Amino acid sequence: MDIFRLYTKSIGMLLKSHLQYTSSFIMQTLAQLVMEGGEMMVVILIVDRFESLKGWTGGNLYFFFGMMSVSFYLTELFGRGITGDFPMMVRTGRLDTFLVRPRGVLTQVLCGGTDPRRITCIAVGVAALIMGSRLSGISWNLLKVFVLVESIAMSMLLILGLFMIEAIFSIFSVKSVELVNAITYGGRSACQYPIDIYPTPLRALFTVIAPFALTLHVPASWIMDKPLYGWPTWTAFVTPLSGAVVFIFMTVMFHLALRHYRSTGS
Amino acid sequence: MSYIEVNNLKKDFVVKKKREKGRLLREKDTVNALKGISFSVDKGELVGYIGPNGAGKSTTVKILSGILTPDGGSATVGGLVPWHERKAHVKNIGVVFGQRSQLWWDVPIIDSYSLLKDIYRIPQRDYEARLKELSEALQLDELMKTPLRLLSLGQRMRAELCGSLLHRPELLFLDEPTIGLDAVSKLSLREFLKWENKEHGTTIMLTTHDMEDIAALCSRVMVIGHGQKLFDGKLNDLLERFDTVRNVSVKYDAALPELVLPEGVECSKTEDGIKLSYKPSKLPTAKLLSILQDAGNISELTLQPENTDHLIAAMYKELDL
């Protein structure tokens, strides 16, 4: 509870500083809207031309897209400290100030960054979810709402965990942006479509190493009453937890890496 | 046992060399930043820690404040090992890095303090009392609502000090606190540090290049070079042992007056004035200046600044490093 209060207070303060540059902030938020709108338009154009994708209807595709974009941009909104700012925190020595305070380093990193511009991207994602839900004729009940929330939360942990790879590299002052982008942004691009359209190696990658298939596709397809690979209901509840597993693993790695932190930035 | 105990502390850094032509992998080099340093500091001491750039000053401070993990040796602060019990340890310390800020750039400094209150879990009443005390001592009252980025360098340093002392740390590390400050700011900063040390018994360890800082503040000084401790003791002893000569040039309005100078001062005439060389350990600078002033109206006076680099250079010569 105490940590939660600290987090909301920190984020409130960051918002204050963002709003000191109002016009630039509005401009950037609009740019984000156009960006995610463009991504969405591509899916609409694809549905318009191809109608369906290996048994998935247009509505299904919108739903997958919405799940991914809500999870991804919520992570960027709240986890900017990890998804964007961390290498700079190392370079400017802000990590040093975190280390001399009696709080968890990861907590402080997360408290140290937010990206409110993503709010428009999330709005596009929510619109896609609603559209997908209507077109797929999903009949909602409490269990489905629970699975939806669980799936988004776990996908967020997974995405955060993947971005932590870059954070860990930057502790050793190794630049890895482009390589890590392949798995993070690449994962987003690939997994906003259903996983079973991909050949086995790609499927394995996104099931075992970056398990978007487990945190997102299994529960989402169950919600749409089209369970992936025909897996039983309980899998929709259990497999998303792999997101937490990845996050915990990466957190441990992160703290191990901190022991070798050299603090060269100044 | 002393408050800070450091024993044979070692730290190596691996540095990648520039890639040579025709080689696929870069060669690596190990740099011994600390080659086994030992010292102890008692509670309430005010210690100056000096040495040339790259000598290992910051490395020591960073290990003692829990940022770096050493490669060998041991260290405890108040019985805690900084890199093992980081959170418990850093509750009791404050750190000010001269060139980087721990406050938030775009928001009023009072907001930063309020967040620090939550980070350190300071009780509200305690926080209010301490903030009042510090803002009086540091003259921050007027500045509380100003964002950090709009403060001058001197004001910023005062704001940083306040932030690092809110939680009443037992130990304060200062990494080159006076760098870039004007003379007035330097003086008031030193006054404050003396006050904090006296009033609350806060142990202070400061690294600096400015001998005036040391002379004004520290009863004890440690010198480090090439990762080794070269000297540990009183400032006067240091000055005596590795005495360097300091130069003053003076010009007078009228003709050169007769100067009665104590022994050990060399005097030579220049075109329109005189140049004096003296040893500050034998003859305090203030005394020499008053002698010069009493002799006549001074039109121009240049005092060669005293800095640690001269001293260290002399020490290296003597210790053959």
Added chain:
Amino acid sequence: MRAYLSVFKMRLRMELQYRGAMIGGILCQMFFGLILVALYRALYAGKPQSVPIESVATYVWLQQAFFRMMVASDSELLDKIRSGDISYDLCRPVNMYGFYYARVMAQKLMGSVMRAVPMLIMAFLLPKGWGITLPSSFSGFLACIPALALGLFCMCALENITVAFTMRTLDPRGMQGLLNLLMMTLSGNLLPLNLFPASWQKVITFFPYAQLLDAPIRLYTGEYIPADAFRVYVLQAFWVVVLISLGAAMWNANRKRMIVQGG
């Protein structure tokens, strides 16, 4: 002209320095390419289109290979704008538009060629239908090269327009983000332009963004026959002229404004 040439050469050498970033970038771009080809293959399995899958794959690979040409921007220049140092540059007697045009051109050319060559080799090694195919004809291949060059000219002119906007607002992220996005969508990077609805294509292919890579790629795959080449060049050249004049005018206006302000 001499001055521009030496700037160009210096930049080329600088680009060669960043080998590590280059390898990372190639792997990342390869991965994106694979995902996209896999997606289009799956889509084609359900409903084949008039454009064969091989040319879609070729389209994707060429887009990915020359991706760097589109996104690379001169970070040094952006820093100068933010810090205000740009005003010194603009007041120099040399034509600064040309100076920075040459710089950005070297950056884009070197950056994209060095990435494109290894990527295209790897893409050729992929199985048929996954990788890139040979050009439809030798004349198609020949026709593609000048088109690529004209596309690069167009690209650099666009980049300098973005920079001109940045000089006005001093904040590179807003306008740059917006223009970059327009470019990603309308140049065919997100979705090949030949998969857009036919009615949209008539308009989009006329836009400057389609001249960058879409037109050269279509010459390569044979969607535009070599006889079309002349028409393509004229349209490209038209945009090069328009965009350079527009950009230069904007730079000029910025310069005047800065001199008035006493920059």
